[in-house]
Each structure stands twice: as structure tokens, then as C-alpha cells.
Amino acid sequence: MATLYAKLGVSQDATLEEIKRAYRKAAMKWHPDRNVGHEDAARATFQEIKDAYALLSDENQRKVYDSVYEQEMRRWEALHKRQQEKEAERARKAQAAAQAEYAQMVGVAMRFADEGHNRDVLFGVLLGRNCNADVAQRIADSVWALQKSRRAEHDEQSANTDQFADADQTSNAADATDISPELAEQAARSPSQAQAATTKHSKPSHEARAGNLFDSLWQGFFGVRS
Numbered sequence: 001m002a003t004l005y006a007k008l009g010v011s012q013d014a015t016l017e018e019i020k021r022a023y024r025k026a027a028m029k030w031h032p033d034r035n036v037g038h039e040d041a042a043r044a045t046f047q048e049i050k051d052a053y054a055l056l057s058d059e060n061q062r063k064v065y066d067s068v069y070e071q072e073m074r075r076w077e078a079l080h081k082r083q084q085e086k087e088a089e090r091a092r093k094a095q096a097a098a099q100a101e102y103a104q105m106v107g108v109a110m111r112f113a114d115e116g117h118n119r120d121v122l123f124g125v126l127l128g129r130n131c132n133a134d135v136a137q138r139i140a141d142s143v144w145a146l147q148k149s150r151r152a153e154h155d156e157q158s159a160n161t162d163q164f165a166d167a168d169q170t171s172n173a174a175d176a177t178d179i180s181p182e183l184a185e186q187a188a189r190s191p192s193q194a195q196a197a198t199t200k201h202s203k204p205s206h207e208a209r210a211g212n213l214f215d216s217l218w219q220g221f222f223g224v225r226s
Contacts, residue, residue: 004052004055004056005052007049008023008026008052008056023049023052023053030045031046105126105135105136106139109122109126113146114147119140119144123136123140126139126140
């Protein structure tokens, strides 16, 4: 909001002498005779300068102007603040709506990816939902990359599970081959006796392995064998 002070190029607390000097300088600059070819624009500006000086050079009129200007400034600032608040609220609503729409498009892409469709299908489905092309491309790429990562992780877990299962079967088969013919014969006669015999047979071997493990740890830590 341009003020009368601004038209003369002085501050609001300028003295009367400063206002007079500024008026003479501005009047010389914008006098129509000094602006050949631009007389109309110069004449209008020159008249504004004369009106500003006439009001500000009168002490009583200047006081009234300052009071009215201050009131108008408060009203303008309040109005400007309300407008800013309304614009900020509209921006928040627009952002929330955009985020909700984006989340919805991601959900659609995830659903079609879970059904086994490839990246191009995801992109086409999003375009069919009136999704922006650039946004649709980013969503399709991200969801497809995530889906591939999930599948790779699932395949790796399945492979590890199968590997563990094969190892357990191999271990069980090896344990079965360690049973002596006498134990097998006892198992055929009495399962309980065979279990006891097996436990008795395997205990020394277990203790021997434990002792060897202890010796290895002791030697690894201290460099000597107990």
C-alpha cells in the first residue's frame, strides 16, 4: 500500500523541512516539461506529488492522515491475515486429498501385483483410474520392485526350509545306520529294551565328543591341552 510519504520519498517521521526538499526534488523530476514524449504520465505523477505535499505540509491534515492510515493499515493487515489463513487451509486440504488419492492408487497397484500382474499391467490400470502418467509410472515401478523383492525373499526362505528338511532326513538316516545288528534284533523283540540299549551305546560316544570339544576350546584359548 503506497503512502503519501512514499510518493515523496520520505519516511513517516520526516520533518517538514525534509518534506519540502523531497517535494521540490520530485516536482522537478516529474514536471511535464521535463518529460517530453511522456507528458501524460508525468502530469499524473506530478499531480499526485502536489496533492501529497499539500496534505503533509499541513500539520493538522497530516495528523488526521496518520491516524486514518494507521487504522486502514490495521484493517488491511487483518484482512491479509484472514486471506493467508484461508489459503493455508485450502493448501492443507488439497495436500490431504492428494495424499489420499496417492494412497488409493498405491493400494490398487499392490492388489494387482499380488494377483501376479506385471509392471506394465499396473501402469495401465493406474492410467485407467485417471492417475497422472508420471505418478502412475512411479507407483508402478515402486510396487513392482517391492513385489519382486518379496518374491525373492519368499523363494529364499523356501529354499532354506527345503535345505533344512533334507539335512534332517540325512541326519536321521545316518543315525539309523549306526545301530548295530544286536540293537536291531533287540528292537524287534522289545522296543523299550532297544531304546535303553541305544541310549547306553551312544552315551560314551557323546561323552567322548564333549571331551574332545572341551580339549579343543581349552587349547584354542590357552595353547595347551588339559
